[in-house]
Amino acid sequence: MTKNYKNQPISDVQWIDREELFSNTYNPNKVAPPELKLLKESILNSGWTQPIVIRESKEIVDGFHRWTVSGHKEIKELTGGLVPVVVLKEIGEDEQIMATIRHNRARGQHGVRPMAVIMQKLKDDHKLDNDKLNKLLGMEDEEIRRLYEAGSIELIKELAESGGAGKNVEHIKKFKENNDFSPSWD
Amino acid sequence: MGKKLYTTVDVYTRALERVEQAFKLFDTISVGFSGGKDSTAVLNITLEVAKHLNKLPLNVYFWDEEAIPYETEHYVRRVYNLEEIDMDWFTVPIKHRNACSTKQPYWFPWAEEEKDLWVRPKPVEGISKIEGYNSDDPNSRLMIPDLDALSRPTKKYGTVGRVMGIRADESLSRFLQVSSRAAEMREFNYIIPFQDKGASGGKVLPIYDWTTADIWTAPIKYGWDTNECYELEQMAGISPSAQRIAPPFGEEPMQKLWRFPLCYPDVWEKMVDRVDGARTAARYSTTELYGFNKTIEKPAEMEWEEFILTQVQKHKPQMQLEIITNIQRWMNAHYSKTSDPILHKAIHPDTGLNWDMILKVAIRGNTKGRRMPKAITKHRDLEEWNKRKARYDKELQESTN
Numbered sequence: 001m002t003k004n005y006k007n008q009p010i011s012d013v014q015w016i017d018r019e020e021l022f023s024n025t026y027n028p029n030k031v032a033p034p035e036l037k038l039l040k041e042s043i044l045n046s047g048w049t050q051p052i053v054i055r056e057s058k059e060i061v062d063g064f065h066r067w068t069v070s071g072h073k074e075i076k077e078l079t080g081g082l083v084p085v086v087v088l089k090e091i092g093e094d095e096q097i098m099a100t101i102r103h104n105r106a107r108g109q110h111g112v113r114p115m116a117v118i119m120q121k122l123k124d125d126h127k128l129d130n131d132k133l134n135k136l137l138g139m140e141d142e143e144i145r146r147l148y149e150a151g152s153i154e155l156i157k158e159l160a161e162s163g164g165a166g167k168n169v170e171h172i173k174k175f176k177e178n179n180d181f182s183p184s185w186d
Numbered sequence: 187m188g189k190k191l192y193t194t195v196d197v198y199t200r201a202l203e204r205v206e207q208a209f210k211l212f213d214t215i216s217v218g219f220s221g222g223k224d225s226t227a228v229l230n231i232t233l234e235v236a237k238h239l240n241k242l243p244l245n246v247y248f249w250d251e252e253a254i255p256y257e258t259e260h261y262v263r264r265v266y267n268l269e270e271i272d273m274d275w276f277t278v279p280i281k282h283r284n285a286c287s288t289k290q291p292y293w294f295p296w297a298e299e300e301k302d303l304w305v306r307p308k309p310v311e312g313i314s315k316i317e318g319y320n321s322d323d324p325n326s327r328l329m330i331p332d333l334d335a336l337s338r339p340t341k342k343y344g345t346v347g348r349v350m351g352i353r354a355d356e357s358l359s360r361f362l363q364v365s366s367r368a369a370e371m372r373e374f375n376y377i378i379p380f381q382d383k384g385a386s387g388g389k390v391l392p393i394y395d396w397t398t399a400d401i402w403t404a405p406i407k408y409g410w411d412t413n414e415c416y417e418l419e420q421m422a423g424i425s426p427s428a429q430r431i432a433p434p435f436g437e438e439p440m441q442k443l444w445r446f447p448l449c450y451p452d453v454w455e456k457m458v459d460r461v462d463g464a465r466t467a468a469r470y471s472t473t474e475l476y477g478f479n480k481t482i483e484k485p486a487e488m489e490w491e492e493f494i495l496t497q498v499q500k501h502k503p504q505m506q507l508e509i510i511t512n513i514q515r516w517m518n519a520h521y522s523k524t525s526d527p528i529l530h531k532a533i534h535p536d537t538g539l540n541w542d543m544i545l546k547v548a549i550r551g552n553t554k555g556r557r558m559p560k561a562i563t564k565h566r567d568l569e570e571w572n573k574r575k576a577r578y579d580k581e582l583q584e585s586t587n
Contacts, residue, residue: 111451112421157402160426184200185190185395
């Protein structure tokens with residue numbers, strides 16, 4: 001195996017001007033604005049860690065959104081408009097399309113339980129506040145709270161209360177000033 | 187029960203009263219326990235009453251549906267081990283809907299022939315045989331409501347009050363079950379009598395009027411043990427009223443299938459190979475691929491009936507028949523009320539029907555004899571009726587122009 005590593009695309013990362021690249025027409029991957037912001041944050045914080053994957057024609061196979069944010073001022077200034085690329089050589093359109101999908105799809109999801117543990121560590125041990133977490137992890141307060149409080153049933157109840165009870169919400173509210181439970185009905 | 191008439195008594199107190207009454211009416215009281223939040227309430231309330239009436243241990247039954255989180259299994263086991271509880275933990279092969287797949291519309295939890303695919307090992311407490319139920323043959327396997335009767339035959343249990351955690355605010359179809367006209371005519375509006383396959387008695391619904399907030403107030407106030415699943419689902423961002431622990435492959439639960447890889451990765455790993463279409467549904471169940479929200483576009487050259495038929499034909503033959511029967515029932519009901527055409531989007535003011543709804547049933551498949559969408563009558567809500575009528579007339583005019 002080791003003797004072939006030099007043939008791997010990643011062994012030949014090149015820096016080229018982002019203006020030379022162009023997007024493919026079929027990319028099914030959509031990145032929502034908060035995640036795009038996070039991607040930018042990621043490059044600004046950690047620097048470029050992953051190349052953009054292109055064909056010899058310089059059409060993008062994977063990394064369209066990295067390429068998009070590379071046009072933003074602060075990121076452009078990091079490298080003077082150069083972006084790291086690796087080239088997939090001699091591939092047909094079908095292979096290119098499938099490579100795009102595989103790059104996007106072959107990844108896991110973050111389980112909520114381990115995420116809750118991480119959130120507690122970041123907040124308790126590392127004293128990161130919500131403002132920082134909003135920015136550095138692209139999480140809104142709602143997600144931070146749900147993970148950090150690890151889903152207590154008190155929180156579920158609180159959310160259920162605020163969910164309202166349709167037309168009778170006022171009636172139930174009044175009744176509950178003196179009772180733990182809502183009024184029964186026939 | 188149809189229109190809510192509030193009383194001055196809180197739901198908890200009323201639930202205790204209802205259960206106490208049920209103990210008087212039936213020979214056996216048996217709690218249908220699912221491990222879900224509603225069944226936590228009925229279990230603990232019935233236990234409270236049973237203690238008070240000196241009727242311990244409390245009879246309980248649980249249908250283990252195989253593809254359930256370990257959190258649920260652990261919670262059920264804690265309940266099983268309580269001294270006051272006498273639980274039947276059923277692990278018999280049953281028939282389940284799989285709305286994820288057009289190729290495999292049913293799946294069979296605990297089927298012996300698929301032993302190597304089981305999502306979880308069979309619990310040691312499990313009861314795998316029920317007298318009078320042939321579960322070896324896939325064709326004779328039953329769905330859970332039908333098995334309820336076989337599991338509690340009159341010859342052994344007398345009349346049975348099955349205490350169940352069904353609530354009106356859970357879903358519209360369940361509300362209809364509770365609020366049917368028949369219920370208004372009965373002395374005890376929270377009891378639905380049944381007589382079925384050698385069993386008789388009543389479904390007892392003591393918490394039908396509880397809100398989701400009440401469901402959580404009770405365990406906090408009384409320190410009841412609960413299923414940890416809800417805490418996980420809440421972390422995953424599922425709202426309290428949408429949290430479910432039901433088997434995840436039916437039409438409605440499927441829409442939240444994506445929560446499994448997030449909350450229950452160990453179970454999910456097995457689930458993807460257990461039923462056909464699970465991975466596809468986790469990705470697309472809330473898109474037009476599964477008839478959700480947006481429906482698939484009808485080609486302009488095709489008539490509606492024809493287009494709907496093409497969608498029905500994507501299902502298995504047996505399922506096709508069920509879907510068509512259901513659609514015909516809807517359409518007959520429509521044309522028995524009016525000779526107006528069914529329109530694409532605007533629902534008919536008197537029948538509540540449009541092609542989009544029919545199309546959804548055709549795409550999703552349907553096994554439940556789904557009720558026709560509710561029409562609102564002129565005298566009940568004239569304002570809404572007028573609105574619908576205006577919308578209907580507008581679309582009718584546009585479509586004929």
